[in-house]
Amino acid sequence: MNTPKQTALVAVTIAAGLMAGASAASATAAGQCGRASWYALHSRTASGERMNPSAMTAAHRTLPFGTRLRVTNKNNGRSVVVRINDRGPFIKGRVLDLSRGAASQLGFVDSGQTSVCMARV
Numbered sequence: 001m002n003t004p005k006q007t008a009l010v011a012v013t014i015a016a017g018l019m020a021g022a023s024a025a026s027a028t029a030a031g032q033c034g035r036a037s038w039y040a041l042h043s044r045t046a047s048g049e050r051m052n053p054s055a056m057t058a059a060h061r062t063l064p065f066g067t068r069l070r071v072t073n074k075n076n077g078r079s080v081v082v083r084i085n086d087r088g089p090f091i092k093g094r095v096l097d098l099s100r101g102a103a104s105q106l107g108f109v110d111s112g113q114t115s116v117c118m119a120r121v
Contacts, residue, residue, distance in 0.1 A: 032095060033115065033116065034093070034094065034096070034115070035093055035094045035095065035116075037096075039097050039098075039100070040099065041053070049085055053099055054099070055099055056080055056082045057083050057086070057098075057099045057102065058085070059085075059098075060096055066083060067120065068084075069096075069121065071098065074116060075114055096116060
């Protein structure tokens, strides 16, 4: 039978392991390439702030809110720095949802999606 002290130690060890795994997953996610799309809502984002379609923001599945990424359009070489403030994309095969403003700067509003690479700033 475990004592309360032993149980607490096991819980702390498990939590530390989970946090280390989440950090590794987030670090890997920030150095990847894939498909990106854009979206423009007028509601609140997952971080609680109101969506501003002209802001340089993005949605990512796992990166912490506030993370800054340099996103480069592989088709034309344009890049922009965005801040993660929402969760998504929820479409298989996409790694990032950008605000309309960021997509405009990257030059893919008309096509709706493009190939990008992203890296933490």
